[in-house]
Amino acid sequence: MVQSYDVLVIGGGIIGLSCGYYLTKQGKRVVVLESGGFADGASGACDDMILFQSKKPGINLELAFESLELYKSLVGELEDSLGFANYGGMVLIENERELEVMEEFVMQQRSYGLDVEILTKAAMRKKQPFLHERFIASTYSSMDSQAYPFAVMHRFARKGRQMGMQVVHKSPVVGIQKDGAGDFLVTTAQNMQYRAPHVVNAAGAWAGKVADLIGLNVPMEPRRGQIIITEKIPAIGETNLWSAKYLVTKLKPGIQIDSTEEEKRLGLAFALTRTEGDSYLIGSTREFVGYDKRTTMEGIRAIINQAVSFIPVLKDVNFIRAIAGLRPATPDGKMVLGEHAGVPGFFTAAGHEGDGISLAPITGKLLADMVCEGRSDARLEELSPNRFASNAKEVC
Amino acid sequence: MADDKDFFICRCEEVTLREIEEVIDEGYHTIDDVKRITRAGMGLCQGRSCGKVIARIISQKTGKPLEEVLQTSYRFPVRTEKLKALEEEGPSDAENN
Numbered sequence: 001m002v003q004s005y006d007v008l009v010i011g012g013g014i015i016g017l018s019c020g021y022y023l024t025k026q027g028k029r030v031v032v033l034e035s036g037g038f039a040d041g042a043s044g045a046c047d048d049m050i051l052f053q054s055k056k057p058g059i060n061l062e063l064a065f066e067s068l069e070l071y072k073s074l075v076g077e078l079e080d081s082l083g084f085a086n087y088g089g090m091v092l093i094e095n096e097r098e099l100e101v102m103e104e105f106v107m108q109q110r111s112y113g114l115d116v117e118i119l120t121k122a123a124m125r126k127k128q129p130f131l132h133e134r135f136i137a138s139t140y141s142s143m144d145s146q147a148y149p150f151a152v153m154h155r156f157a158r159k160g161r162q163m164g165m166q167v168v169h170k171s172p173v174v175g176i177q178k179d180g181a182g183d184f185l186v187t188t189a190q191n192m193q194y195r196a197p198h199v200v201n202a203a204g205a206w207a208g209k210v211a212d213l214i215g216l217n218v219p220m221e222p223r224r225g226q227i228i229i230t231e232k233i234p235a236i237g238e239t240n241l242w243s244a245k246y247l248v249t250k251l252k253p254g255i256q257i258d259s260t261e262e263e264k265r266l267g268l269a270f271a272l273t274r275t276e277g278d279s280y281l282i283g284s285t286r287e288f289v290g291y292d293k294r295t296t297m298e299g300i301r302a303i304i305n306q307a308v309s310f311i312p313v314l315k316d317v318n319f320i321r322a323i324a325g326l327r328p329a330t331p332d333g334k335m336v337l338g339e340h341a342g343v344p345g346f347f348t349a350a351g352h353e354g355d356g357i358s359l360a361p362i363t364g365k366l367l368a369d370m371v372c373e374g375r376s377d378a379r380l381e382e383l384s385p386n387r388f389a390s391n392a393k394e395v396c
Numbered sequence: 397m398a399d400d401k402d403f404f405i406c407r408c409e410e411v412t413l414r415e416i417e418e419v420i421d422e423g424y425h426t427i428d429d430v431k432r433i434t435r436a437g438m439g440l441c442q443g444r445s446c447g448k449v450i451a452r453i454i455s456q457k458t459g460k461p462l463e464e465v466l467q468t469s470y471r472f473p474v475r476t477e478k479l480k481a482l483e484e485e486g487p488s489d490a491e492n493n
């Protein structure tokens with residue numbers, strides 16, 4: 001039997017559910033098809049930060065501002081706190097070279113409207129008394145926030161359902177065709193078929209495989225991230241933290257930063273965030289290892305060594321589990337959002353890499369506007385999937 | 397009104413029977429789904445105390461056989477470890493200062 005809808009969303013991670021929610025809100029009949037269960041993808045194995053400081057001025061930072069505003073209104077709309085909090089964030093600086101790069105970066109971000117500053121060592125230690133002595137300064141932004149991904153996803157699904165959206169688990173999409181009438185016919189592994197004039201590919205790290213089912217090219221690589229979770233402990237500082245080292249290597253690839261071979265191989269960067277449940281999430285790695293989403297002893301050890309070297313008191317804290325997720329990474333570090341020129345009616349919304357939680361609400365909203373009103377503002381052109389159409393080979 | 401559904405099934409995370417049943421009624425029928433939504437099973441004991449009970453509740457409410465409910469990916473009860481313990485075991489050539 002074939003079931004008909006207005007829009008089929010493939011992938012039930014935070015991005016797919018956000019798209020589904022905003023489309024349903026605009027009156028569309030939507031089904032979200034998810035190959036696993038609730039939060040089986042990256043959205044169920046990640047940190048919870050709505051970060052501004054990590055973003056280069058440009059479209060990502062601009063959209064993050066808009067997403068933050070949406071989060072604030074979603075707290076009322078979805079009738080849940082969503083674990084939304086505004087602890088602020090600090091980037092820890094170890095030496096003069098890092099300081100120089102971060103000073104320049106902070107200036108750029110300020111001119112873009114981000115409220116961020118450099119703190120002296122004393123001011124930094126006041127907010128983070130347990131930090132290792134070696135840090136010489138830090139940045140601070142009061143805007144960095146967080147949201148609990150599980151709550152956001154659950155509430156998108158619940159509110160969406162109340163308005164008629166359907167979410168079907170254990171339904172991997174294995175085939176996509178276009179029929180004579182111009183509708184898409186999507187087949188799942190259980191041989192269920194769904195028909196609709198619009199399809200949204202929100203399959204995260206798997207978005208390339210889904211696009212391939214209809215002959216489209218979406219270059220997407222899974223970038224594994226491992227994190228560890230501590231037992232509940234009292235707060236050890238005021239804000240969330242991460243290290244300048246990674247940002248600096250990203251901003252100024254030419255700069256010599258002392259990293260061990262292991263750090264480089266694992267793409268290790270320090271990130272610490274306090275969760276809803278009063279435990280800490282400590283991360284993380286950035287590894288290209290295909291679709292393997294297991295944690296590794298090497299990864300866990302490296303994260304622990306790093307954590308204790310940043311905040312020595314953590315050595316007496318228990319960690320209760322480790323998780324890993326696959327960030328969806330594009331060659332140019334920007335998400336893919338828009339309609340494919342080659343196949344009208346087929347949209348992709350994926351490739352948020354380390355920013356999918358931050359950017360979920362704005363992605364869903366913009367996607368819904370594109371599908372419902374057939375419009376897309378010019379500034380979104382640089383996110384269009386057509387930048388990867390075969391003749392426009394991307395250099396990265 | 398407090399009734400017999402307001403007791404904790406998961407003591408580590410303080411999740412009640414009522415909360416768990418609500419999520420099952422919404423259509424989430426696996427241990428992982430219930431765990432991710434309610435946090436039941438995510439606490440210090442990693443579901444060792446509450447996991448089976450949650451499986452039984454799901455089985456009773458959905459009519460699915462218990463064995464089927466228990467068949468879950470259930471990735472990570474790792475033994476609780478002090479960060480220090482692993483650090484000491486770690487490779488001695490680590491160059492972090």
Ligand SMILES: Cc1cc2nc3c(=O)[nH]c(=O)nc-3n(C[C@H](O)[C@H](O)[C@H](O)COP(=O)(O)OP(=O)(O)OC[C@H]3O[C@@H](n4cnc5c(N)ncnc54)[C@H](O)[C@@H]3O)c2cc1C
Pocket residue numbers: 010011012013014015016033034035036039040041042043044045046047048049050051171172173174202203204205206210224225226227283284285324325326327328349350351352353354355356357358359
């Ligand atoms: C360690 C780590 C830390 C992170 N920290 C942060 C952070 O602090 N802040 C932040 O903003 N972001 C963070 N991220 C990034 C964030 O997790 C991702 O960007 C986001 O979850 C991507 O969401 P998604 O819905 O696109 O992908 P996913 O959640 O992976 O969802 C895609 C879904 O598609 C499904 N699927 C795949 N193929 C098919 C198919 N054929 N048919 C049907 N369904 C299919 C999958 O099962 C999956 O559930 C982090 C990621 C990691 C790994």
Ligand code: FES
Pocket residue numbers: 405406407408409436437438439440441442443444445446447
């Ligand atoms: S009782 Fe549920 S995690 Fe311990």
